[in-house]
Amino acid sequence: MTDDAAPMAPIGRASIEDPPYHEGAPESFQRLWTPHRMVYIGGADKPKDSTPGQCPFCAAPGRGDEDALIVHRGERAYVIMNLYPYNTGHLLVCPYRHISELTEASDAERLEIIQLSARSMEVLRAVCRPQGFNLGMNAGETGGAGIAAHLHQHVVPRWTGDANFMPIIGRAKPVPQLLGDQRDMIAGAWDSAPATPREP
Numbered sequence: 001m002t003d004d005a006a007p008m009a010p011i012g013r014a015s016i017e018d019p020p021y022h023e024g025a026p027e028s029f030q031r032l033w034t035p036h037r038m039v040y041i042g043g044a045d046k047p048k049d050s051t052p053g054q055c056p057f058c059a060a061p062g063r064g065d066e067d068a069l070i071v072h073r074g075e076r077a078y079v080i081m082n083l084y085p086y087n088t089g090h091l092l093v094c095p096y097r098h099i100s101e102l103t104e105a106s107d108a109e110r111l112e113i114i115q116l117s118a119r120s121m122e123v124l125r126a127v128c129r130p131q132g133f134n135l136g137m138n139a140g141e142t143g144g145a146g147i148a149a150h151l152h153q154h155v156v157p158r159w160t161g162d163a164n165f166m167p168i169i170g171r172a173k174p175v176p177q178l179l180g181d182q183r184d185m186i187a188g189a190w191d192s193a194p195a196t197p198r199e200p
């Protein structure tokens with residue numbers, strides 16, 4: 001953009017801001033504003049408080065698997081489709097207990113969360129052949145956790161070229177399969193997908 005251009009150039013509801021627009025800020029970065037993301041950030045479906053009674057990850061196991069989009073129930077943790085997926089097959093591994101961070105999890109819970117994360121990778125490999133994964137936990141709202149009160153590990157399958165400007169410019173994240181159909185395929189493959197060969 002040139003110096004005499006308007007500071008905000010609208011692209012749909014996203015806008016690119018000229019670098020010098022903020023006084024004192026580094027000038028080497030443009031900012032791509034995506035106000036529609038506030039629907040998520042502002043928490044349209046977020047719990048009103050951090051109590052178990054408001055918590056979707058406490059409520060889900062009390063519902064049926066298909067209704068709640070639960071893929072697998074373990075002893076201390078379960079696996080559920082993310083309602084706001086970054087990608088096809090985006091799973092969350094949650095302990096049943098309403099704890100907010102990994103530091104509060106018992107040894108048995110820590111072990112099972114990791115075991116279910118690894119199994120999720122194996123099952124997703126068998127079902128949708130991703131070329132990579134992102135695994136991670138966001139601790140605290142400042143750390144990016146949408147539901148900060150209840151620990152959840154993200155397992156996000158990745159394909160070459162899946163990261164693009166569609167979510168920003170098009171206001172849509174292309175997820176080519178409905179969540180219920182994804183759940184059925186992943187749940188159906190949970191017991192039969194091949195395990196990765198490894199040391200006992």
Ligand SMILES: [Zn+2]
Binds near residue numbers: 051052055059099150
């Ligand atoms: Zn909870």
